[in-house]
Amino acid sequence: MTAHPDLSRLIQALPKAELHLHIEGTLEPELVFSLAARNGIDPGYPSVDALRAAYDFQDLQSFLDVYYAGAKVLQKERDFRDMTRAYLERAREDGVVHAEVFFDPQTHTGRGIPFDAVITGILRGLEDGQREFGITSRLILCFLRHLSEDEAFHTLSEAKPFLSEIEAVGLDSAEAGNPPEKFQKVFAAARELGLRVVAHAGEEGPASYIRSALDVLGAERIDHGVRCTEDDELVARLAREKTPLTVCPLSNVALRVFPTLADHNLPELLRRGLNVSLHSDDPAYFGGYLGENFQATAEALSLSPEDIVACAENSFRAAFLPDETRREHVRSVQTAAARA
Ligand code: ADE
Ligand code: ZN
Numbered sequence: 001m002t003a004h005p006d007l008s009r010l011i012q013a014l015p016k017a018e019l020h021l022h023i024e025g026t027l028e029p030e031l032v033f034s035l036a037a038r039n040g041i042d043p044g045y046p047s048v049d050a051l052r053a054a055y056d057f058q059d060l061q062s063f064l065d066v067y068y069a070g071a072k073v074l075q076k077e078r079d080f081r082d083m084t085r086a087y088l089e090r091a092r093e094d095g096v097v098h099a100e101v102f103f104d105p106q107t108h109t110g111r112g113i114p115f116d117a118v119i120t121g122i123l124r125g126l127e128d129g130q131r132e133f134g135i136t137s138r139l140i141l142c143f144l145r146h147l148s149e150d151e152a153f154h155t156l157s158e159a160k161p162f163l164s165e166i167e168a169v170g171l172d173s174a175e176a177g178n179p180p181e182k183f184q185k186v187f188a189a190a191r192e193l194g195l196r197v198v199a200h201a202g203e204e205g206p207a208s209y210i211r212s213a214l215d216v217l218g219a220e221r222i223d224h225g226v227r228c229t230e231d232d233e234l235v236a237r238l239a240r241e242k243t244p245l246t247v248c249p250l251s252n253v254a255l256r257v258f259p260t261l262a263d264h265n266l267p268e269l270l271r272r273g274l275n276v277s278l279h280s281d282d283p284a285y286f287g288g289y290l291g292e293n294f295q296a297t298a299e300a301l302s303l304s305p306e307d308i309v310a311c312a313e314n315s316f317r318a319a320f321l322p323d324e325t326r327r328e329h330v331r332s333v334q335t336a337a338a339r340a
Pocket of ligand 2: 021223
């Protein structure tokens with residue numbers, strides 16, 4: 001089944017903010033191969049098709065193993081720049097006008113790549129995206145939660161010369177068994193430095209991790225958060241406080257958080273008044289960029305035009321932008337919706 005043509009036109013026409021996007025998750029197999037060739041590295045698979053075939057996951061960890069292996073082709077500042085620019089070029093096709101991009105410095109510094117090369121390459125790519133495609137952006141540094149808090153502190157110290165270029169810190173990687181409490185001190189230190197806070201919680205981990213991301217880390221936005229529905233009081237709180245949940249439907253199916261898109265709890269989240277927006281997480285690995293997330297979700301869950309517009313509006317309401325800019329973007333969603 002395909003979405004009603006009017007719905008597809010609406011999805012295409014709406015401006016959107018991408019708020020949950022791991023830049024390393026945009027490495028398409030073709031780019032893995034071209035960067036591997038440029039850097040004289042074995043891509044680990046005989047062909048692009050063989051690599052694409054490996055993008056079949058049982059859970060978050062089985063994905064992370066492939067994702068961290070793929071990132072090894074990123075060696076030089078220029079590689080990070082090319083990856084970032086390529087993502088923004090693709091994002092423009094889906095109506096993305098603002099992107100808040102995660103990066104995982106420890107994935108690279110752990111392999112001996114200097115922090116400076118990683119962040120400078122990404123920042124140059126973001127500048128390319130603004131200049132060439134008109135996409136504004138923010139950068140969010142994620143700590144890998146399977147590593148220690150001491151290692152996160154070391155990464156925070158490496159980030160200090162670049163603080164004016166970093167909007168927020170986040171928390172990603174293997175969730176179950178790595179609760180927010182493990183990183184309480186380093187998030188407090190990041191807040192002291194003026195950084196804002198987001199965190200992955202309630203993807204594979206329990207609803208209690210969402211509570212601790214809010215209360216222990218000071219998260220302003222929850223990445224995923226779909227397991228909040230296991231705790232009615234938490235849902236009521238999230239609705240009351242209008243806490244943004246950055247939901248990634250294709251990711252949730254690829255990593256088997258839900259068996260199929262038709263089983264996703266997005267309609268329940270919307271019905272219960274939560275501030276949800278749609279995002280693409282690791283689009284090269286999960287079968288689609290932002291437009292495909294909207295499209296496939298609208299089809300599988302029979303979303304209404306109002307649901308779709310709400311998700312696009314919420315993406316800007318949740319963005320780390322000045323109030324007036326946020327309001328302008330929300331108005332531009334409404335204008336585009338009225339015209340579509
Ligand atoms: N790193 C990249 N994608 C992730 C996800 N969906 N969850 C946790 N860590 C990630
Ligand atoms: Zn994510």
